[in-house]
Amino acid sequence: MKSVTDCKNTVLVVDDEARIVELTRLALEPQGYTVIGALNGGDALELYADHHPDLAFAILDYMLPDMLGDELLERLMAIDDTVRCIAASGCCVDEIAESFLTGTATFIPKPFGVETLMEHIAEVAVAPTS
Secondary structure, eight states, rough: OOOHHHHOEEEEOOOOOOHHHHHHHHHHHHGTTTEESSSSHHHHHHHHHGGGEEEEEEEEEHHHHHHHHHHHHHHHHHHOOOOOOOEEESSSHHHHHHTOSTTTTTEEESSOOOOHHHHHHHHHHTOOOO
């Protein structure tokens, strides 16, 4: 049985800190992923609309300059309700984690290491889609 990561290798990383996007790219590219990045929700929506058929999953920061992560996830789901997502944040962890509880989403508190990120990727890769 193939997981989503067996057939798709592009990841959308959304974070308002460019260095976080770049560090995530450096962590994922050696694992065989291609990373596309956005620094805000509006850009993420455009990239997702253009690339969602090829995306394995998205990593979303919760606190973005133009919208919160749960709003972004809702808008991504309006484009494709099978979106797989890892939400990330360094604040209000319990409250934010609850807002991302969908069948195809998981939550990772910041800061996180590569090993923890890969565990969450494995979790979201096998999540059943809608």
